[in-house]
Amino acid sequence: xxxxxxxxxxxxxxxxxxxxCSTDSYSSYSYDDPTIYSPTNKVQFSEAVLFISPYIxxxxxxxxxxxxxxxxxxxxxxxRNWPSKSFSIDTLHLxxxxxxxxxxxxxxxxxxxxxxxxxxxxxxxxxxxxxSDMLNNYLTLPAGVxxxxxxxxxxxxxSKTTTKLYTPTLNMALEVQENQSSSNLGSFDIRVx
Amino acid sequence: xxxxxxIYLIASILFFGSCKYDEATITVINKVHSVKLESVSFDNHSxxxxxxxxxxxxxxxxxxxxxxDFPITAPIKFYMVNGSSKVLLYTKKSFTLKAKDNLLIExxxxxxxxxxxxxxxxxxxxxxLHLLK
Numbered sequence: 001x002x003x004x005x006x007x008x009x010x011x012x013x014x015x016x017x018x019x020x021c022s023t024d025s026y027s028s029y030s031y032d033d034p035t036i037y038s039p040t041n042k043v044q045f046s047e048a049v050l051f052i053s054p055y056i057x058x059x060x061x062x063x064x065x066x067x068x069x070x071x072x073x074x075x076x077x078x079x080r081n082w083p084s085k086s087f088s089i090d091t092l093h094l095x096x097x098x099x100x101x102x103x104x105x106x107x108x109x110x111x112x113x114x115x116x117x118x119x120x121x122x123x124x125x126x127x128x129x130x131x132s133d134m135l136n137n138y139l140t141l142p143a144g145v146x147x148x149x150x151x152x153x154x155x156x157x158x159s160k161t162t163t164k165l166y167t168p169t170l171n172m173a174l175e176v177q178e179n180q181s182s183s184n185l186g187s188f189d190i191r192v193x
Numbered sequence: 194x195x196x197x198x199x200i201y202l203i204a205s206i207l208f209f210g211s212c213k214y215d216e217a218t219i220t221v222i223n224k225v226h227s228v229k230l231e232s233v234s235f236d237n238h239s240x241x242x243x244x245x246x247x248x249x250x251x252x253x254x255x256x257x258x259x260x261x262d263f264p265i266t267a268p269i270k271f272y273m274v275n276g277s278s279k280v281l282l283y284t285k286k287s288f289t290l291k292a293k294d295n296l297l298i299e300x301x302x303x304x305x306x307x308x309x310x311x312x313x314x315x316x317x318x319x320x321x322l323h324l325l326k
Contacts, residue, residue: 036278037279038279125311126305128225128273128282131228135228135280
């Protein structure tokens, strides 16, 4: 009886050992630093998109502010500042332009597209701790929901100078999902006094 | 006559066999947060295969081994690993291991490191004999 049990036990032990081998867990994101080798092809969240339409109200009508672009957009999210600016707008071919106050305006709705680059580039990679932070995704946004605040932006006036417009009410939720590279925050009309 | 030859042979074996080779020990400790250090080596001599945070490993080097000639001056080379991602790193500082030494090296969050891909050619020249091995 013992002669049958021992081979059985040995086989069981070997079988359990083979099937219980654990593999390294895979990282959540791939990396774009050239020093990192990563066989995983998962997608890293890199940008958020939103659209802003600043306007002034004149005679009960919305008049949208005409400018080449919005500058120095102050975005605050996840305890970090994400300075951004909008795409340029072809203002030359806009119709129905008029000057109201210090702004050039039009009745046509202008939507300024903004892309917020959310890929955190490490300031430096000098120490073992810096590399550990990068490998541990401390420098990217993991999946979750974040509060995004658009605090202010600069816009060109009729005198070719810029003025800063504050937008304390422009807050929205940003949801980052696994394997997602970008997210649309939405489109917002902002009344300028 | 034959007996004398045998005695000479035995004496020669004992004499050369008793020659002492210089030895030294190098110990490396991983004090970097949240990563493993793998394939740790010193001047192309393997020190340890895998170190979790807080783990240490020692390796004795002897001049009896090939390519060991004290003193040895070199950086520590290792792969920093998290999951399936890894990066090759060298300590920026080189360490000297002399005969009969007991050298202890801590790799911490503040240890300056370099990856050859991020270093300019002029920077590499300083330690290129070690980095290009």
